[in-house]
Amino acid sequence: MPKVTPGLAGLNALSPPRAERELLACCASRAFARAVAAGRPYGDEAALTAAADAAVRALAWPDVLEALAAHPRVGEPAGGPSRAATWSRAEQSGAAGADRRVLAGLAAGNARYEERFGHVYLVCATGLTAAAMLDRLEARLGNDAEAERAVVKEELAAITRLRVARLTTDPAGEAR
Structure with missing residues (x-):
């Protein structure tokens, strides 16, 4: 039997506008948030993930x-206390403490990419x-x-x- 977490149950129970706001932390496209919120209720995390994947695609x-x-640009941590900013800083933690040359390469590469x-x-x-992020950027x-x-x-x-x-699983990320 698939596990239903309090976070998923909470997301399923939210009003459509509140669910959309929660989902914007996952992907900041209003079309994404509307599509995934409209598909509720989800029976399990796999169904939610599949719907989110389809909505992005x-x-x-x-x-x-x-x-x-x-x-934010890779190598430039997101500012602010929002959930999305907190998640972004964690996701980019591999750039923290990177060699100055690698960070300079990321900054220059970001500019060329943009x-x-x-x-x-x-x-x-x-x-x-950070070096792997730079390698992928250059490629x-x-x-x-x-x-x-x-x-x-x-x-x-x-x-x-x-x-x-x-x-749906992180106590700090639970939908309320």
Whole structure:
């Protein structure tokens, strides 16, 4: 029998506007939040995760850009006390204490990436060192726009999956 956590039960019980606000911490696209909130109630975390994954993959590019606008540059920790900022700092913890040269490389790479693609470089940074994030950034600079959009959606989906799991299982991330 699938486990139903208090966080999932709490998310299922929220009003649609409140559920959307909670889900925006997972992916800052209003279209994403509306789609996932509208699919409630979810029987288990797997169903919620599948719905979140499908919602990210269905986003139109302007909706992806809306989500990207909420992400800090890699190597520049998010400020503020919000749940999304707290999660972002944890996700990018591999950049904390990195060598100055690697951090300078990330800063320069972020600028080149933004110049080339017009938006922040997004990578699912959980478990990656700053050097690995930089290596991926440099490799992706060779992508054309269409290929990079596909990679960005995959990275956004990966981040969203992690955050949805936190929303329903982490006491600090529980929907209230």
